[in-house]
Amino acid sequence: MSQTVYWIVTILLFTAGVYLLAVMERWAVYGRLELTYPVKSWLSLLGQESVTPRKLDMVFYETAPLLFITAALLAAMVLPFGQGSPAIDLATGALFINASLAYVMVAVLMAGWAPNGVYAMVGGWRFLGQLIAYSMPIVMAITATVMRAESMALTKIVDSQQGLWNIVYQPVGFLLFYLSSMALAFLPPFDLPVAPGTLAGGVLAEFTGVRLLIFRVGRLVLVMTLSLATTVLFLGGWHGPFLPDFVWTFLKTLAVAASFFGISRFAVRIRYDSLLAWSWKYATPAALFNILWVGILLLL
Amino acid sequence: MSTTALILLIFFGLVAIWFGWRVFMTSSMVRSALSLLASMAAIGAMFLAMEAEFLGILQIMMMATEMSIMAIFMTMFMMDPGGMGGMDMSHQKIPSIGGGMIVGALVVCIAAFTAWGNMALEVPLPDKQNYDLGMELMKRSMMIFESAGTTILVAMIAAVSTALPYKSDIDGN
Numbered sequence: 001m002s003q004t005v006y007w008i009v010t011i012l013l014f015t016a017g018v019y020l021l022a023v024m025e026r027w028a029v030y031g032r033l034e035l036t037y038p039v040k041s042w043l044s045l046l047g048q049e050s051v052t053p054r055k056l057d058m059v060f061y062e063t064a065p066l067l068f069i070t071a072a073l074l075a076a077m078v079l080p081f082g083q084g085s086p087a088i089d090l091a092t093g094a095l096f097i098n099a100s101l102a103y104v105m106v107a108v109l110m111a112g113w114a115p116n117g118v119y120a121m122v123g124g125w126r127f128l129g130q131l132i133a134y135s136m137p138i139v140m141a142i143t144a145t146v147m148r149a150e151s152m153a154l155t156k157i158v159d160s161q162q163g164l165w166n167i168v169y170q171p172v173g174f175l176l177f178y179l180s181s182m183a184l185a186f187l188p189p190f191d192l193p194v195a196p197g198t199l200a201g202g203v204l205a206e207f208t209g210v211r212l213l214i215f216r217v218g219r220l221v222l223v224m225t226l227s228l229a230t231t232v233l234f235l236g237g238w239h240g241p242f243l244p245d246f247v248w249t250f251l252k253t254l255a256v257a258a259s260f261f262g263i264s265r266f267a268v269r270i271r272y273d274s275l276l277a278w279s280w281k282y283a284t285p286a287a288l289f290n291i292l293w294v295g296i297l298l299l300l
Numbered sequence: 301m302s303t304t305a306l307i308l309l310i311f312f313g314l315v316a317i318w319f320g321w322r323v324f325m326t327s328s329m330v331r332s333a334l335s336l337l338a339s340m341a342a343i344g345a346m347f348l349a350m351e352a353e354f355l356g357i358l359q360i361m362m363m364a365t366e367m368s369i370m371a372i373f374m375t376m377f378m379m380d381p382g383g384m385g386g387m388d389m390s391h392q393k394i395p396s397i398g399g400g401m402i403v404g405a406l407v408v409c410i411a412a413f414t415a416w417g418n419m420a421l422e423v424p425l426p427d428k429q430n431y432d433l434g435m436e437l438m439k440r441s442m443m444i445f446e447s448a449g450t451t452i453l454v455a456m457i458a459a460v461s462t463a464l465p466y467k468s469d470i471d472g473n
Contacts, residue, residue: 057331060330060331060334090357091353091354091429091430092353092426095357095358095361096357099357099361099364102364102365103364105365105368106334106337106364106367109330109334109368110334132365152430
């Protein structure tokens with residue numbers, strides 16, 4: 001496949017994936033499966049009046065939604081869909097995912113601070129604590145996949161799983177990455193920064209119209225990116241029989257995203273102190289154990 | 301270094317200086333912390349312009365978390381975190397200006413009078429850079445980094461210990 005065709009296919013699949021995730025999100029929240037819902041919802045937000053709060057921090061208020069979606073897209077650009085080169089082919093791709101996802105936190109922090117509102121600010125600071133706690137297991141789970149591939153290039157990490165996927169080779173790492181990804185995308189049961197019912201939307205409470213639309217789409221892009229990252233790092237990437245490589249990646253990514261939303265639909269929101277305790281007391285030591293485990297396997 | 305890389309290097313250098321200046325020109329603690337983040341991220345972009353991929357991305361990643369943590373601490377401990385009460389961020393102006401000028405002059409002198417050796421015309425590929433960095437960390441510089449890591453860990457444990465309340469405070473005695 002030529003590089004141009006590869007590009008077109010990748011962009012189309014990613015866009016289709018984000019649309020399907022919007023349908024899944026609707027099902028996860030309201031239990032209804034409507035294929036036309038995303039179009040109606042997005043058009044409605046486009047037409048909605050953009051109400052801005054009084055005495056806001058305008059620079060952060062305008063920057064936050066754009067930074068949020070940009071960070072999620074940048075992380076997606078290093079992830080390979082097929083055997084061709086990803087949009088940004090980096091020798092440090094695994095590190096780059098972390099770097100760009102760290103700016104999701106900065107964007108949410110800005111969104112919490114900018115509107116000068118209590119609920120938004122509580123949500124923003126909550127996300128800071130949440131993401132710092134859960135970025136540790138994410139970083140360390142990625143490190144273990146890098147150890148096996150002996151490279152930070154994501155194409156080499158996929159190649160290293162040709163015989164045995166990382167989900168089998170390092171199941172603890174997979175579990176940590178999976179749950180931490182849900183916390184990073186603040187999906188239930190980790191939806192404390194938005195917390196419908198207690199924080200009235202939290203970080204997103206003061207955003208309306210186009211800005212809210214960018215946040216909503218940005219969150220779907222983020223879930224898609226994290227699902228794709230799970231596929232690339234732990235589920236063998238494009239490896240699979242009969243079907244073309246990019247179809248395998250797409251199907252696996254959608255399956256991961258569907259499982260995220262499936263858990264979200266039925267999980268109960270975790271209490272804030274438990275959320276932090278789980279990460280620092282159990283997930284971080286487990287991530288260190290995973291690194292030790294992979295190290296031993298590599299030496300055997 | 302190509303002309304494009306040089307232009308990018310100068311551009312990001314200027315961005316870093318501009319945001320560094322903005323840190324002190326605002327009274328909002330969060331704006332101040334995030335201006336510093338922008339300045340540090342611009343330095344990361346300078347590394348990327350110099351084709352030091354790992355260092356650039358590491359700088360951009362680490363600073364996002366560190367400056368966000370700094371933002372919440374500044375907000376917690378400052379009397380006027382939003383800067384809406386007219387608080388002046390600057391203090392001890394004359395000693396600060398004097399200190400800044402002396403340190404600035406020292407930095408310029410070090411830059412001007414150090415024998416930097418020949419300019420590297422060929423940059424190793426990013427893969428090779430990562431390998432070389434790993435070898436450096438795990439061989440010659442291992443003791444230095446391990447000592448630094450242990451020191452930071454001890455400082456963190458000490459900080460957490462001092463932040464914990466006395467047992468008698470919890471019991472209400």
